[in-house]
Amino acid sequence: MSGPPATRPCEGHLAELVDYIDGDLAPPALEALEAHIEACTCCSALERELRERIGLVKQAGRPEVPGDVRARARARVQALLAEARRAR
Amino acid sequence: MPRSVTRRQKPHPSSDEPSPGSDYPDLVKAASTGDAAALDALLLRAQEVAYRFSLTVCGHAEDAEDVMQEALIKTYQHVEGIREPAAFRGWLYRTVKNACLMRRRLRRHEPRHLLSIEDDRPDGGGAGGWPVADAAIPADEALSRSAERRRLREALSRLPGRYRVVVFLRQVEGLSTREVAGVLGISEASVKMRLHRAHGLLRREMSA
Ligand SMILES: [Zn+2]
Numbered sequence: 001m002s003g004p005p006a007t008r009p010c011e012g013h014l015a016e017l018v019d020y021i022d023g024d025l026a027p028p029a030l031e032a033l034e035a036h037i038e039a040c041t042c043c044s045a046l047e048r049e050l051r052e053r054i055g056l057v058k059q060a061g062r063p064e065v066p067g068d069v070r071a072r073a074r075a076r077v078q079a080l081l082a083e084a085r086r087a088r
Numbered sequence: 089m090p091r092s093v094t095r096r097q098k099p100h101p102s103s104d105e106p107s108p109g110s111d112y113p114d115l116v117k118a119a120s121t122g123d124a125a126a127l128d129a130l131l132l133r134a135q136e137v138a139y140r141f142s143l144t145v146c147g148h149a150e151d152a153e154d155v156m157q158e159a160l161i162k163t164y165q166h167v168e169g170i171r172e173p174a175a176f177r178g179w180l181y182r183t184v185k186n187a188c189l190m191r192r193r194l195r196r197h198e199p200r201h202l203l204s205i206e207d208d209r210p211d212g213g214g215a216g217g218w219p220v221a222d223a224a225i226p227a228d229e230a231l232s233r234s235a236e237r238r239r240l241r242e243a244l245s246r247l248p249g250r251y252r253v254v255v256f257l258r259q260v261e262g263l264s265t266r267e268v269a270g271v272l273g274i275s276e277a278s279v280k281m282r283l284h285r286a287h288g289l290l291r292r293e294m295s296a
Pocket residue numbers: 009010013036040041042043044
């Protein structure tokens with residue numbers, strides 16, 4: 001992770017920062033937090049850390065579907081649609 | 089929109105793909121009115137969601153194909169008479185979640201706590217997935233970076249299941265807080281609380 005780890009007092013802002021990064025924070029809390037981040041080095045470090053981690057989580061949680069699994073999925077779709085056409 | 093003006097940065101600047109699934113309503117509408125290509129794309133995507141959910145949340149790779157089959161059939165039946173295309177995405181994840189839980193209940197000898205994505209006990213879960221092959225990581229990537237990723241995956245797989253499922257749905261799959269609440273049958277406040285706790289735990293593990 002980039003930057004020094006945020007120290008204790010900023011832990012209290014973790015929940016708000018997660019909401020902020022997810023786009024779930026609405027005004028006026030949004031403006032208040034942004035103003036705070038500008039002024040607080042510890043919270044701006046924590047924001048960077050969380051943003052980077054959430055980016056990595058996103059990549060880690062979207063594994064490529066392996067080629068053979070994808071091929072079987074495609075074959076299942078074709079079989080289902082062919083069966084449906086026959087039934088009509 | 090004031091929010092996008094005031095925000096200084098996009099949430100995931102490293103990712104250039106659009107929010108996954110933002111085109112569901114259009115696909116569903118097209119598929120329900122007989123567009124064969126749209127239906128085909130939707131059925132494939134339903135199976136991919138089932139695959140990711142099985143591996144990442146349920147943690148049983150061997151169940152993935154069964155869950156994919158279930159997602160395929162249910163989606164095909166559901167799309168025909170669909171009235172609310174906007175509700176499709178939530179429906180799909182709920183269906184996949186239920187199929188996953190059903191597969192697990194068929195495993196008679198499995199400890200009860202593995203059903204923990206529905207479990208609110210403090211010690212529930214932890215026996216989960218996030219099993220991503222290292223093959224996905226470019227060979228020239230710095231060693232420390234790939235070690236960091238490995239530690240993160242391990243930390244994710246140790247998260248209680250009820251936290252892991254929320255991280256997956258909200259931050260990986262990009263469902264809204266409201267959609268996640270609908271999929272899991274919990275309040276939006278609980279979704280946020282689980283997400284906050286998850287990041288508190290991840291942070292502690294990663295800085296240990
Ligand atoms: Zn601060």
